[in-house]
Amino acid sequence: MNTQLIGNYIATFWWVFLFSVIVGLLKSPTFKGILGEFLVxxxxxxRLDKNVYTLFKNITLPTEDGTTQIDHVIVSPYGVFVIETKNMKGWIYGGANQKTWTQKIYRHTNQFQNPLHQNYKHAQTLQSALGIEPEKIFSLVVFIGDSNFKTPMPENVVYAGGYIRYIKSKQQRILTGKEIAAIRHKIQAGRLKPSLKTHIQHVEHVKTIVEQKRQQVENACPKCGKPMLLRTVKSGENQGKEFWGCSGFPKCRTMRPVA
Incomplete structure (x- = not known):
């Protein structure tokens, strides 16, 4: 009887379950990222002439310590544009040289990595792979979603529509047709094959990096930010006991007991 009731309940309210799953997927960071990249x-x-601009999507390149994944690369006579997409809402605070930026939604505050720093590695990796001069590569961060910059941003950090204007603002031809053809070939030949396996491996690599950075933050000196080192008391009544001491000693004398 109970089994039949459960079956009837599922048959009647299946759409509620399906709706909940769909809502969950729409709110997930993965879907937001996919949507942001789709809009770009x-x-x-x-809005860009295909005969002038060539778009490459989701490029995964091998690096010395794993892989790096670039959302978009646009190749043109006016340079190579490396684009990082952020689908975020709320107020955004940040500066070009800040390590982390801040997202504020009502009373909730969230810290996230400076996307310019994040995209710098992408641009460096691509530059090395292509073998071209750094002045021929442009880093561009595009915010998609209901976000509002609350601090002045560099010209290469823009809202969705602004990224086309930024690209078109570059009017000086710095790459020849032969160079463009070579760059296109190198990107296609050097990228890892787009696949679910490649994506999963990259995600796992990113998780490892995030965990390493978390551990570094937890083991950082609360006063100056330098790493804390495990030391041993050499004399006195606590001789032989271990403690955490700032690596900036003697300028910083912060100490912390071993948990």
Whole structure:
């Protein structure tokens, strides 16, 4: 009887379960990232001349310590544009040289990595792979979603529509047709094959990096930010006991007991 009741309940309210799953997926960071990249792709398709600008999506490149994944690369006579997409809402605070930026939604505050720093590694990796001069590569961060910059941003940090204007603002031809053809070939030949396996491996690599950074933060000196080192008391009544001491000693004398 109970089994039949459960079956009837599921048959009647299956749509509630399905709706909940869909809502959960729409709110997930993964879906937001996919949506943001899709919008950038659409704008490029309809607002950039295909005969002038070539768009590459989701490029995963091998690095010395794993992989790096670039959302978009646009190749043109006016340079190579490396684009990082952020689908975020709320107030955004940040500066070009700050290590972390801040997202504020009502009373909730969240810290996230400076996307310019994040995209710097992408640009450096691509530059090395292509073998071109750094002045021919432009880093660009595009915010998608209901976000509002509350601090002045560099010209290469823009809202969705602004990224097309930024690209078109570069009017000096710095790459020849032969160079463009070589760059396109190198990107296609050097990227890892787009696949679920490649994506999963990259995600796992990113998780490892995040965990390493978390451990570094936890073991950082609360006063100056330098790493804490495990030391041993050499004399006195506590001789032989271990403690955490700042690596900046003697300028910083912060100590912390071993838990």
């Amino acid at each position: 792709n659409v704008m490029a398709k309809f």
